[in-house]
């Protein structure tokens with residue numbers, strides 16, 4: 001069963017003409033650009049100044065690190081790479097905005113996209129508050 005590889009092993013993306021389309025479809029190219037708008041921001045909690053600290057364990061399985069904060073009800077839940085409690089929380093409650101305590105990125109489950117918390121005004125305060133909790137200082141100003 002000598003299957004001599006005749007097909008090209010090059011995985012380099014070739015033509016650049018489909019780049020835009022790939023980006024829109026969220027093709028599996030690894031890095032996906034964060035969105036600068038989202039239709040679900042009105043579900044944000046009204047108090048995003050007082051946050052649970054970044055080392056709060058998952059409220060269901062007590063996973064200690066890299067949890068997500070629900071930005072609608074401020075529950076802390078583990079990631080899809082642990083026990084998926086944040087994902088299950090989204091499915092059960094419809095809450096779709098979550099902030100990662102591992103890298104402070106904001107994910108919208110309804111948009112299935114990362115949101116740029118420094119560009120979207122409604123997300124700036126919570127991103128800042130989480131940043132201060134995690135690093136003890138204010139985040140650097142966004143580079144515009």
Ligand SMILES: [Zn+2]
Pocket residue numbers: 038039040041096108109110111112
């Ligand atoms: Zn959204």
Ligand SMILES: [Zn+2]
Pocket residue numbers: 058059060061062063077078079082083084085
């Ligand atoms: Zn969990």
Ligand SMILES: [Zn+2]
Pocket residue numbers: 070071072073074075089093095
């Ligand atoms: Zn929630």
